[in-house]
Amino acid sequence: MKIAISATEGNLDAQVDQRFGRAAWFLIIETETGELLEAIDNSTGKEVAHGAGISAAALVADKGVRVVLTGRVGPKAVPVFEKANVQIVNDTSGIVRNVVAGFIEPVQATSSTAASQAGTPRQCNNDGSGRGMGQGKGQGRGMGQGRGQCRR
DSSP: OEEEEEESSSSTTSBBOSBSTTOSEEEEEETTTTEEEEEEEOTTGGGOSSOHHHHHHHHHHTTTOSEEEOSBOOTTTHHHHHHTTOEEEOSOOSBHHHHHHHHHHHHTOOSHHHHHHTSSOOEEOOSSOSBOTTTTSSSSOSOSSOBOOEEO
């Protein structure tokens, strides 16, 4: 399965870029081998005034990825991924190599019990109804701008 990760540099030793649409690089990785298939320089996309997330989502989806790992995907890019049936895993951070290893390990579970639980791709709530920005302190209803919650 192909996955994409937003990164600060074009290699596996880079940090995960916390911005998706304005990330410096997108790394396309094959989970069966852990191999970096392609490093996409997003320097032109990160400088645009509007639509960076939508353009980046279309670019990544066209590469045939099934999952995107990033810090945060903006609300305008989410429908592009939904239409392409690409899962979003927000709140990802760390060194790309380590993030990939942590993602691949449960996907490659071998027993049927483990495969039915840990071996399936993470289930993500991409509808914006995740943790709200208000955090329950009277600053909102905990809706909108939510970060999708993922679970195995």
